[in-house]
Amino acid sequence: MSIPDFNQTIPIDHVGVEERISRLNSRSIKRESKVQALKMALNMMDLTTLEGKDSAGKVIQLCQKAKRPHPPMPDLPTVAAVCVYPSMVSLVKEQVKGTDVKVASVATAFPSGQAPLSVKLDDTRFAVSEGADEIDMVISRGAFLSGEYTKVFDEIAAIKEACGDAHLKVILETGELHTYENVRKASDLAMHAGADFIKTSTGKVSPAATQPVTLVMLEAIRDYYHETGTMIGMKPAGGIRKAKQAIQYLVLVKETLGAAWLNNKYFRFGASSLANDVLMQIVKQQTGVYQSPNYFSVD
């Protein structure tokens, strides 16, 4: 496999991308396929809290939610991971011990990435040493936008090395890349540099994840898979608040990449408030009526 010339641009027709999205959104997901989708979505979620005011108490509660999303329904799957800042990693590690829930940590001067590589590497090594299973790094958007593709590539490769066994998710921050061509280029660059996952957004920049951007990234993953045989994961993050949106994302995955990606090893949702809407829909599918939001814990 040769590394592509990132000075070349792969053309993307934005009208075509958005038409494809509206066609995929016309899929009607009902009954048992809806229940299955809701449970998959729950199981693919990275429950996230990334605030300056995060406390140990809040993080512990979030971990409880991750392990048992809705205690009245003990058979529900766990979420995929809890995603926090490096300082909270050891706490989460302890809380989720013995479960399927992974510990994910943002690193590399999240969310701006405005720090020297040495600082980013230290940040990453610290999170890994504290017990993170997964590292969510940000790319240097400034370098990318100014055309310093080699610099961005080398940074990702260096962070990947610092991750050791931890999985690396590369956040493109698509809201700052502005064109689908840039999203495609950044996706290709991240995958070739060693990303296990590519991820849309930090959640700190608007717009965060959108369906058209996600489709462009999924198509990049598909082409990379056909070229190399390696499956790369996808994580849209930020702005996905409703169960219906989550199902629409799953439709994109199913019809672009297929069944092999429909699990939390290859697809994640980065979200903080999506879980409760998904839970509410699951309960509604079981009981036939919507419950009050007060019946679901807000963590």
Place this chain on the structure above:
Amino acid sequence: MSEATETKDIYKPTSPNSKLDFASVWEYASAPQDASFAEVKDRYELFINGEFIEPSKGRYFKSLNPATEEEIADIAEATQEDVDNAVKAARKAFEGEWSSISGKERAKYLYRIARMIQERSRELAVLETMDGGKPIRESRDVDIPLVAAHFFYYAGWADKLEYAFPGRTPEPIGVCGQIIPWNFPLLMLAWKIAPALACGNTVVLKPAETTSLTAMKFAEIVRDAGLPAGVINIVTGAGQTGAEIVNHKDIDKIAFTGSTNVGKIIRKAVAGTDKRYTLELGGKGALVIFDDAPIDQAVEGIINAIYFNQGHVCCAGSRLMVQEGVADKVIRKLKDRLETLIVGDPLDKNTDVGAINSQQQYETVNKYLEVGVEEGADIYQSKCSIPEQGFFIRPTLFTNVAQSNRIVQEEIFGPVLTVQTFRTADEAIQKANNTPYGLASGVWTDKGSKIFKMGSSMRSGVVWANTYNKFDPTSPFGGYKESGVGREGGMHGLAAYTKI
């Protein structure tokens, strides 16, 4: 990662021709459109002079649901006497009330019809799908909205005709005989009737024999709208009924959409008479993809060009020409995309490709599949399951084809695409134009100058750039060469229904 290991174990590719598995793990449950509210009578009569009347010979034929092969209703067969009565009613209306009212009044009727179509859009969509086999997604989102749009658009022209032809005095032609096909039953009716009425003509319209149902529903709308008797007459029947219209001495204009063969017969029949005619006939559209095209969106364009409405589209893009450098990639992506097309119950909201319109067409398409294989082409079909009952054909593509192959030369009118490669733009143009047809074609490239070069070199009525099958009432539509005579739609469509 126990969860992931588990899911990895259950992952088994199900489509042997594709590395990706689009079938297992999560399947969509059926999502059928409720059809119970759509009232269907056991029997439909002829609509002549504002009344529903029995056919003079008392003969009826059956209309089938091509997805189930079940009978939907009996449809009256109009014979010479009925056609004659319809023409007389149209003549009387033309010389009476209809020609004395103003354009503004005609517009009111057209607006009223348009609004009534919108009000009954769900019912019309369901019936269009039941009678013709097209997916409800298309009849609901494409056909019926466009039908209403056509009536709204031409309603707007009815009192502004002198602005369409500055310095002239446009006059109506008279009684128009209109014969429409089965692929877009109500939409083709709208394309024919809306401009005819806007210009002050009266009509005798014959729907295709396999898809009369929505035309008869439309007749109910016409009656409810209070349109003067005889302005619109609808006679149902097969080819013989059509011939009675074409050969009727008191018809001033023939408007036909259908096959090139029938178009030639009509042209012979009206030769030497003073009948005017417009013909919208077959096609064998070329889709040209350059190596600088946005490939994923181009693939989506191809899917839309050939598998829309089961390929029963006269302007379908059925010949793909792809520049050699990206041919393998495009074919691979096409095959992947084919696997995600959902084929089956047209009333299911998730169905992408419905039923072939009739047994006759089903046999025609299957014959061409055999021809293609005999000609030595490589056939690829999606692995989807198809219902046992009903006329269904898997989306198909042929690679390794030659320009001389029948499947490249002849219109198949089904979900069948041929794929050729080219090296230079000149070669693509030459191959694209090397056909008796010239209705529509498509070009995909990121470069604007290439679009203009191709657009002016390809001999077809429509050239879509980086998209396909986009319709709008404001845009004229029609063919070069054996694809037809005259234009429908837009301001150009008015010329076909006026004497200037």
